[in-house]
Amino acid sequence: MHLVSTYQENRDLKQSLYEVDTNQAKLHHLEEENDQLRALLDMKSSLKGGVSLSADVIFRHPSSWLEELSINAGSKNGLEKGMLVVAKGGLIGNLVDVQPHSSLVHLLTNEKNSENISVQIKTDKGMVYGILQGYNAEKQAFVVGQLNSYEGLKEGDKVATSGLSEKSVSDISVGTVVAIIELPDYLTKEILVKPSADLSDLRVVTVVGK
Numbered sequence: 196m197h198l199v200s201t202y203q204e205n206r207d208l209k210q211s212l213y214e215v216d217t218n219q220a221k222l223h224h225l226e227e228e229n230d231q232l233r234a235l236l237d238m239k240s241s242l243k244g245g246v247s248l249s250a251d252v253i254f255r256h257p258s259s260w261l262e263e264l265s266i267n268a269g270s271k272n273g274l275e276k277g278m279l280v281v282a283k284g285g286l287i288g289n290l291v292d293v294q295p296h297s298s299l300v301h302l303l304t305n306e307k308n309s310e311n312i313s314v315q316i317k318t319d320k321g322m323v324y325g326i327l328q329g330y331n332a333e334k335q336a337f338v339v340g341q342l343n344s345y346e347g348l349k350e351g352d353k354v355a356t357s358g359l360s361e362k363s364v365s366d367i368s369v370g371t372v373v374a375i376i377e378l379p380d381y382l383t384k385e386i387l388v389k390p391s392a393d394l395s396d397l398r399v400v401t402v403v404g405k
Contacts, residue, residue, distance in 0.1 A: 246273055246404040252397050253297065261332075262305040266400060269294045277362040278404035279312070285368040285391025286312075286356060290402065298402075303337060304330050304394055314339055314369055315357040316386070320347030324357055325386070327369065336373055336387035345384055348375055354388045362404045368392075 250268035268274055270293050280288045280300050289310055292299035301310060308329050316323040316339075325342040339354065352372040358365025374387040 249401045264300050269296045269298050271295045278402050279363050280400050282397050282400040283392045287392050313357045313359040317353050318347035340385040364403050
């Protein structure tokens with residue numbers, strides 16, 4: 196009889212511990228999501244553009260974690276291919292496939308990135324314009340090339356979208372210049388940009404477009 200009661204007590208304690216752990220995990224998830232929602236609200240107040248829609252991340256596969264994710268909004272919500280996606284303090288990607296009720300987001304941390312988003316670098320000498328061409332995984336930084344000028348460029352300069360492409364808007368934070376690299380031809384340079392956004396754990400995003 197004592198063995199039965201001890202077994203029952205053990206099972207009850209395990210169940211209680213499981214419930215506590217589950218509730219703590221749910222609480223952490225909600226707190227993280229609330230933090231991301233507050234950050235998006237702050238960012239949306241400064242966004243420029245005709246379309247601004249928030250959506251939930253509904254799928255992100257571990258094998259392509261830094262490459263793409265899916266959201267629960269699409270053409271029925273006014274979204275179009277090429278629109279920019281922001282979260283957690285800055286630009287994270289753009290829409291590459293739009294279905295009626297869902298969309299695929301191509302993340303800027305994808306090393307195969309070929310979207311070529313136009314950006315502007317604010318320097319002490321004025322604006323320098325370039326193209327976000329890729330991502331350097333080793334340096335964990337965006338690669339920006341095709342710069343129209345090198346005058347005044349330095350580490351610490353802020354990088355944002357320029358709004359010069361068809362569906363993108365201006366002044367979305369991209370990141371901060373962390374390196375200026377002279378290319379093998381000794382004539383041109385490119386810069387490495389530390390992302391503004393933390394792409395490690397995305398729950399909600401905002402899509403913006405003209």
